[in-house]
Amino acid sequence: MSYRAKRAIVSTSLLALGAAFETVSKRSAELKAEIADLEDGYVFSIGVLPDGPAISLKKEGNRIRHLGKGYRAPNVKILFKNMDAAVRVCVGMIGTHTAAAQHRTVVHGNIGEAVTVSRAMSIVQTYLYPRVILTRTRKRRPKLTPAQLLLKAWVMTTLAFGMLADAGK
């Protein structure tokens, strides 16, 4: 696969993650509880080194807002060391914890907060990925309640609209 193709996969996946973060944070009590300890206005970014795609997200009240592409003065940056590492996580070959354990990521900022962000990201991925990928990427595959399954359906239905809306940010 060419570098350009990998970059396209990662850019699209990050856009989907950003849009899903917004949608899930509006409705998921689990995600709201997870981000409760982060300060209001807290910004985190996920990106690829050395100058690959990146997105920034901000905590506003008890929700997450997708600020768009690039680094927007983040409190914490979670960075993939290269495009291959990002692709492996984005397509669900490995989970974020495996990427960290395999030294495929770098953290700039408070590690405790990065752990919270990483857990929040896992919650959002629960609504983005199918069961087969979650079995591979999570330490314990989450069991979804009927309400969570409905939310997952809602996320999948609205994802494309969210991504289109966020593409210009």
Place this chain on the structure above:
Amino acid sequence: MIPEYYQFYCPVKILSGFGALSNLPYEMDLLGARRALIVTDQGVAGAGLVDRVMRALEGSQCEIGAIFDQTPPDSSSNVVNNVAKFFVEKGCDCFLAVGGGSSMDTAKCANMVISEGTNDLMNLQGAERVKKRLKPFIAVPTTAGTGSEVTLAAVIYDEEAKVKMAFTSQRLLPDIAVLDPKMTLTMPPGITAATGMDALTHAIEAYYCLQKNPVSDSFAVAAIRLVMDNLTRCVENGKDETARLAMANAALLAGISFSNSMCGVVHSVSHACGSVCRVPHGVANGILLPWGMENNLDKVGETIAELAPLLGAAASGGPAEQAKAAIQAVRDLGARLNEMCGLPNTLREAGVTEDKIETIARTAINDGATIYNPEDVTYDVALDILRKAY
């Protein structure tokens, strides 16, 4: 099983043995260093161990530029920033950390502050983010447990947030580790036992955590053997230099192992116990280790079973029985050390109060080590471990 991908890194030169300290001037010279800042604590200085280091430099062109002997048991970013300032003020060109984990980690972080050209350690928070080469660094451990002399991590207490923060970077690895048994002879039995359990925890967690690999496994296995053969000997007779040297090596081997495969839930909860209730790290690790192993039985039971013969457990039955036997062997060692020197076996004995358990659990789940634990570490999991260990 071979991991699909791993990294292993340990460039530290190891000087181990009787009189190892006497090579210090030669090694400093090789590093191009002339004027060292000793970072230590009052206990180590009071025990005459700094004098030993200074005597080793006699007759050489190397000198001690200054001594910082105010390192507290849980060093903070303020202490680190002061040490960095002191280093510059005194015109030093290398760090000589003489002490346990706190002194070594303080010196590591001060080195990072100086080399990265900042004045506050908090600007450097993160994992694997330091790029610049650091000043020469020599570690002379006076305990046998932390393994900080060969690890890429440093743990510093954040006084404001009341949490222990881990800094990780391959740049933090010292240039040289000097294991001289004379430097650990003055450790009292209680500290010998606690630091020894710390080393055992490093080796066991390294053996089953997510980044385990054939290289780190070999170090972990060697470390476990040395701990099982020598820890109680050291507690029984602190002047046994051969056993002391063996334990210093055990801590070093375990350090190399966990520096590469990292630790898991025992360390997350242990760091949190230290942050919230000031339980010494080795004591907390010793108490939590069997519960942490049990927590991971479902995911890595067969791997834990492989440790049974090394831990002196009867090697019979299937993997499930052997894994349980391995855990029981760790409990037995803890109980024996409790009888020998009063090493706490429960969190209650270690001074944790029940009302703090939920706070500890909340702190533990945000510790970086949770990532490397095979089993998911949720608030409920951390709480369960704490309640059992209480």
